[in-house]
Amino acid sequence: MIRFILADLNRFRLGAFFIAAIVALAVALGVAVTLQERALRLGSARAAEKFDLIVGAAGSETQLVLSSVFLQPSALPLMPGKVLSDLEADPRVAWAAPIGFGDFFGSSPIVGTTTTLVKNISAGVSEGAVFAREGEAVIGADVMLPMGATVKPMHGTLGEGGHTHTELAYTVVGRLKPTGSAWDKAILVPIKAVWDIHGLGHHHDDGDADEHDHDHAAADQNAAKPAGTEMAEHHDGHDDHDEHDHHAIDPNEAINEQWQGELPGLPAVVVKPKSIADAYKLRQQYRKDATLAVFPAEVLTKLYATLGDVKKVLSAVAGGAQLLVGAALILVIVMHIGQRRKQIGALRAFGAPREAVFGIVWLELFGLVAAGVVAGIGLGYLAARVIAARLAADSGFHMPVSFAAEDGGALALLLLAAACLCLLPAIIAYRQPPASALRG
Amino acid sequence: MIDLSIKALEVTFPGLATPALSIDEFRLAAGGKLAVTGASGSGKSTLVNILTGLERPRTGAVRWGGTDIASLSESRRDRWRGETIGLVMQDFYLFEGLSALDNILLPARLARAATAEMTERARELLRIVGLSRPEQKVETMSRGEMQRVAVARAVVRRPAVIIADEPTASLDSESGAQVADLIMTLAEREGSTLIVVSHDPALIGRFDKRIRLVGGRIAAETIEAAA
Numbered sequence: 001m002i003r004f005i006l007a008d009l010n011r012f013r014l015g016a017f018f019i020a021a022i023v024a025l026a027v028a029l030g031v032a033v034t035l036q037e038r039a040l041r042l043g044s045a046r047a048a049e050k051f052d053l054i055v056g057a058a059g060s061e062t063q064l065v066l067s068s069v070f071l072q073p074s075a076l077p078l079m080p081g082k083v084l085s086d087l088e089a090d091p092r093v094a095w096a097a098p099i100g101f102g103d104f105f106g107s108s109p110i111v112g113t114t115t116t117l118v119k120n121i122s123a124g125v126s127e128g129a130v131f132a133r134e135g136e137a138v139i140g141a142d143v144m145l146p147m148g149a150t151v152k153p154m155h156g157t158l159g160e161g162g163h164t165h166t167e168l169a170y171t172v173v174g175r176l177k178p179t180g181s182a183w184d185k186a187i188l189v190p191i192k193a194v195w196d197i198h199g200l201g202h203h204h205d206d207g208d209a210d211e212h213d214h215d216h217a218a219a220d221q222n223a224a225k226p227a228g229t230e231m232a233e234h235h236d237g238h239d240d241h242d243e244h245d246h247h248a249i250d251p252n253e254a255i256n257e258q259w260q261g262e263l264p265g266l267p268a269v270v271v272k273p274k275s276i277a278d279a280y281k282l283r284q285q286y287r288k289d290a291t292l293a294v295f296p297a298e299v300l301t302k303l304y305a306t307l308g309d310v311k312k313v314l315s316a317v318a319g320g321a322q323l324l325v326g327a328a329l330i331l332v333i334v335m336h337i338g339q340r341r342k343q344i345g346a347l348r349a350f351g352a353p354r355e356a357v358f359g360i361v362w363l364e365l366f367g368l369v370a371a372g373v374v375a376g377i378g379l380g381y382l383a384a385r386v387i388a389a390r391l392a393a394d395s396g397f398h399m400p401v402s403f404a405a406e407d408g409g410a411l412a413l414l415l416l417a418a419a420c421l422c423l424l425p426a427i428i429a430y431r432q433p434p435a436s437a438l439r440g
Numbered sequence: 441m442i443d444l445s446i447k448a449l450e451v452t453f454p455g456l457a458t459p460a461l462s463i464d465e466f467r468l469a470a471g472g473k474l475a476v477t478g479a480s481g482s483g484k485s486t487l488v489n490i491l492t493g494l495e496r497p498r499t500g501a502v503r504w505g506g507t508d509i510a511s512l513s514e515s516r517r518d519r520w521r522g523e524t525i526g527l528v529m530q531d532f533y534l535f536e537g538l539s540a541l542d543n544i545l546l547p548a549r550l551a552r553a554a555t556a557e558m559t560e561r562a563r564e565l566l567r568i569v570g571l572s573r574p575e576q577k578v579e580t581m582s583r584g585e586m587q588r589v590a591v592a593r594a595v596v597r598r599p600a601v602i603i604a605d606e607p608t609a610s611l612d613s614e615s616g617a618q619v620a621d622l623i624m625t626l627a628e629r630e631g632s633t634l635i636v637v638s639h640d641p642a643l644i645g646r647f648d649k650r651i652r653l654v655g656g657r658i659a660a661e662t663i664e665a666a667a
């Protein structure tokens with residue numbers, strides 16, 4: 001029987017191939033949608049898991065999470081620096097760390113923060129060490145730079161017409177272990193350096209508010225200089241832009257994370273509360289006035305609720321495609337059976353039982369469809385992997401594409417449906433009277 | 441070896457004024473040999489379909505060795521046919537992509553009746569019908585060779601009855617004679633009852649019992665003394 005089926009498939013190999021291929025494509029569509037949606041969910045949940053609570057200036061919750069967890073460039077409003085010192089002093093807080101954005105090196109965001117955050121966000125360095133001086137940088141696992149490389153920060157990205165800072169260039173001193181998040185593409189530097197470059201947070205005797213136009217208007221990523229922020233005092237810089245009278249920053253100055261004096265405005269502070277109860281209390285406390293506190297996990301859940309509808313639509317499209325393919329195939333196959341009535345009649349005339357005819361038709365079809373389903377699963381998985389890999393290359397955000405136990409149930413259901421559909425042509429072949437088939 | 445008895449058989453088709461086949465009484469002894477002739481449309485193939493159980497007679501009885509095949513269910517008739525009847529048709533109905541040997545064994549295999557001994561017999565039959573390459577794919581064979589494979593297929597399960605519907609009609613006279621020879625010899629050797637429908641005078645001439653159908657009725661029955 002198997003040999004006959006194989007010979008038959010071989011005779012109609014082109015048609016057989018197309019049937020399997022069409023089934024495979026329809027299945028791949030559904031598989032890719034399912035896998036991609038799950039990967040996005042798992043990946044972002046994983047990326048958010050290091051960030052228990054984020055405090056920022058009042059504004060969009062989603063934007064705060066996207067900018068801090070996924071390092072998506074955007075103009076976050078600033079909140080007073082005092083929020084950071086208050087949080088650090090709060091007994092309910094295990095640790096708190098500022099994050100400051102705005103600069104880029106190539107496509108890598110340069111994120112100013114503290115060693116506390118660096119140590120908590122990843123499992124340590126894979127080479128080198130964490131920054132200890134103002135001119136040092138530690139890079140995420142996916143940043144393609146060697147140790148000792150020089151990083152000249154650019155305000156905004158090139159594409160946005162940013163300009164290069166000349167006040168300070170960082171030296172890469174370490175590389176973090178992979179975190180699977182967007183932070184793998186980031187270059188982490190002392191927050192102090194970011195402030196200094198942007199002329200923030202200096203309290204010098206001659207604070208004459210010498211209005212320094214940093215020329216950021218076009219590329220201002222983080223609204224880095226809200227009105228009222230104390231401006232830097234400018235020493236005579238080495239650079240030739242006379243109107244850019246930068247003060248020199250000493251790259252070798254050891255960083256001090258015990259803040260002194262008034263801190264400049266900040267876009268976000270990552271907070272690790274001591275307990276869940278503390279987390280809720282802190283969130284409530286900082287959801288007032290000018291600040292906003294969010295649990296990233298919660299914000300993401302809300303986002304998924306929206307995304308869930310999109311997934312439903314996509315799944316319905318994929319399901320519809322599968323249904324159409326199934327119906328079209330059954331039609332083609334029933335027509336094919338009709339064309340082969342004589343052959344089927346002959347099998348019985350020469351002594352094959354009708355049950356064997358039924359078995360052949362069903363097995364041959366189901367084999368084809370099952371092969372298509374299996375190929376489709378592989379294809380869908382591959383597609384999801386490719387999409388995830390491209391996303392990871394672009395953003396550093398890793399999405400774990402994987403099958404879950406529930407997929408087994410879905411697969412079984414799909415195969416069952418295929419098995420049932422294949423029954424129809426098999427029954428037609430089974431019931432076909434052999435005598436009239438042989439005639440004419 | 442079983443005998444045939446037909447009683448009050450009438451086969452009608454919708455849209456046909458007269459029955460396609462109408463036989464009051466007919467007998468063929470076990471091991472007997474019968475040639476059926478008649479003009480086109482006279483009901484010869486209809487008779488073959490009835491005798492092989494491919495079509496169930498609605499009126500009358502067709503008994504092979506005491507079994508009324510009209511009383512068998514469709515599935516039982518399939519099994520009975522596989523075991524009892526060896527069929528050769530004008531079109532060979534060989535299955536492309538399979539070798540000569542596999543074609544001979546295919547129905548037996550599908551009925552789960554194939555044995556190692558039967559495979560041996562299939563090889564021997566291939567030698568007897570004059571084919572030396574059992575693994576040759578049937579689509580590469582000449583028509584005469586194909587019909588010889590079909591003859592081997594018909595007899596491989598040692599059927600009690602061999603029925604052939606115009607076995608030589610689509611062959612040239614030489615391969616036709618060869619195939620006719622084979623059918624006669626093999627039926628003789630196995631002692632099978634043999635019924636052959638044919639227009640071929642060379643083939644018909646070799647039978648001493650002949651019937652001629654006209655409009656579905658037996659118009660003439662000839663029994664010659666054994667030569």
Ligand SMILES: Nc1ncnc2c1ncn2[C@@H]1O[C@H](COP(=O)(O)OP(=O)(O)OP(=O)(O)O)[C@@H](O)[C@H]1O
Binds near residue numbers: 439479481483484486
């Ligand atoms: N299923 C059917 N429906 C209607 N009429 C049929 C059917 N089967 C056979 N007939 C008719 O029955 C008659 C006998 O047909 P049959 O095929 O038995 O003739 P035949 O003697 O084998 O002819 P030939 O020598 O051309 O093969 C014909 O008139 C044919 O049209």
Ligand SMILES: [Mg+2]
Binds near residue numbers: 485
């Ligand atoms: Mg005929």
